[in-house]
Amino acid sequence: MTEDLENAAAEYVLGTLPADERARIEERLGHDSALREAVQRWQSLLSPLDATATDTVLRPEIWRAIERATAGAPGASASPAGNVVVLRRRIAAWRAATAATGALAAGLAVFVLFDRFAAPPAPEGGRYIAVVNSEGSEPALIAAVDTGTGIIRVRSLTAETPAGHSLELWHIAEGHEPRSLGVLQAGLDAQTIQDVATSGPVDGSIAVTVEPAGGSPSGAPTGPVVYSGRLIPVE
């Protein structure tokens, strides 16, 4: 490593190189491993300075724009696992079928998550998803159920908790009493429920009722159903 090359690497990382020199370095990085290593070394040495920047929260619109720009675009090289492809297709189908809002698409995309991310599902497990809304209006939340692990993921989109009350989530299956899946924590974007009783194929609906703060005292729904959605198998 000559001193000139070392200096070029450091100035490239600092950002002080004129545009043409900067472009030349970037071109060389593709094939010059000594230069690449020098650049990586300077990046590591100076990176503690990144930590001195003030964390600044972005407007939610920014994520939505990124999501739109990356939806459907494959990751650069690797092809996604098969089940992800299936779910993506389903998302596309739902989008077309329901002419849903961007919010629906955004929420659903978040659930393209089961492939390797959480604990893998038990072999006998099935995956279900419910788009929970109020009479065909914008989806209030999305629930994804993995019966293999008993994990239910709930993503809140527009669900609103009335003051002094709680929203409680129920599984409603034909021929059975509604079963509580837990209380939705107000203000939380997403939450995970470990539901040990969920196993085998599930059908029916996910419903949300308004209950006294902390949830139904009796274990059965006492308040009005504000949102509901049918469980649909995703694979």
Add this chain to the structure above:
Amino acid sequence: MDRRILTGSSLAELLDATSRGNHAAFRALYEATSAKLFGVVLRIIGNRSIAEEVLQDTYIKIWQNAERFTPEVGQPVTWLATIARNRAIDRIRSERIERHRVADDEDVLGRLAAPGGFDPAAREALRTCLGGLEAEARDCIVLAYCSGFSREELAERFGRPVGTIKTLLYRSIRLLKACLEKE
């Protein structure tokens, strides 16, 4: 995003899942890192709406290139911040942007000394070695890295010819390297 996912998965795992087209992992990565990266970009761009555009470009690029991350290239957060800084610097070099914010090097050195956070040994080494430079040389390094100053902008700020700044940077880089190798 589900906090259990965030705490249970390192950024490297999120990047790996992102490279396989896992959009939930990508979202979790965004949730975990975007405020920091936006801070880095905003400090360079000094203009919020343009910084937002750069931040969007950055994450689109991360989505497209996630498979290029390997542990050999360094820490995931460094890799991510590098993409953000590169895009921010490319942007300010390619157009004239009305910039409002400038890093104050006292402030930056103070923040390097703050307890906690990532890799305290590396931070302490950098703080010591930056502290060992003459004030003007240190200012040049900090303003270049943190605020995206070009040689010309540094020259203007310190009232010196561009050639002098170039020499100053060259010498500072050698001193920093020698010091950091020792630390």
